[in-house]
Amino acid sequence: MSVHRPIMLSQKNSLIPLIEQRGFDPQEFTWEICTSNFAGTIETLVHKSTGFYYKFDINEDWEDLNHFAIFSPGNDTFENRSGPENSWIIHRDYFQRWLNNLRREVDSSDLWSLIAQDKTMYEIAPAIPKFNSEPFSQEEQVSIVAQLNEISSYLISLPHTNPEHEERVEEAIEYLVDQTKHQGRRDWVFLSYGVLINLCMALALAPDNYKAIGDFIKHMFSYLVNFKLPTP
Numbered sequence: 001m002s003v004h005r006p007i008m009l010s011q012k013n014s015l016i017p018l019i020e021q022r023g024f025d026p027q028e029f030t031w032e033i034c035t036s037n038f039a040g041t042i043e044t045l046v047h048k049s050t051g052f053y054y055k056f057d058i059n060e061d062w063e064d065l066n067h068f069a070i071f072s073p074g075n076d077t078f079e080n081r082s083g084p085e086n087s088w089i090i091h092r093d094y095f096q097r098w099l100n101n102l103r104r105e106v107d108s109s110d111l112w113s114l115i116a117q118d119k120t121m122y123e124i125a126p127a128i129p130k131f132n133s134e135p136f137s138q139e140e141q142v143s144i145v146a147q148l149n150e151i152s153s154y155l156i157s158l159p160h161t162n163p164e165h166e167e168r169v170e171e172a173i174e175y176l177v178d179q180t181k182h183q184g185r186r187d188w189v190f191l192s193y194g195v196l197i198n199l200c201m202a203l204a205l206a207p208d209n210y211k212a213i214g215d216f217i218k219h220m221f222s223y224l225v226n227f228k229l230p231t232p
Helices: 009-021 090-107 111-117 122-130 138-157 163-179 185-202 207-222
Strands: 029-035 041-047 053-058 067-072 080-085
Touching (some): 009 090, 053 090, 067 090, 080 090, 138 207
Antiparallel strands (some): 029 041, 053 067, 067 080
């Protein structure tokens, strides 16, 4: 007969503040029952949108060191296995590590997906080394600010944009505007290229929107150098 080894409701409840502290909504998770590595079934917390999980495993054949944590994503592998430990309290430490790993993966930009959706922005990359390291002139700064504001207005005008997205866009554009005063052309282009790509990924833009942003960037960069960037 298979034995189920649950954790107590008070123990489950104690995890909610940890989840919220890491910026997740507890409703993003669900409890499931899975097979233990030892015997019977155990409790597993699953992040619904990604399928990543934390398993509260236990081996009751061992008197003291009987608690095990199995979680994905791991620190530097897809899955980590930790234990044995002598107290359920140790799960709080492992659980926080798991939440950190989960946040890392959830926040990571899927650049391969971006490449598959539209190559416009990536066609710009080979041209970046051609920029020199001289500071921007006053005229160039004015032009860049105007074009960054166009990008900002475009992103904020998209139908799915919410106040959080709007704030994120404004912070990114303000940062790039400020950096035109402190960095040379090449360094600023590298910086702005990465910031804008990550911003697009964070906003989960549709393919047509990626292409539009790529066109904005190509136009902005073309102004700064005396050669023609590739066209689709």
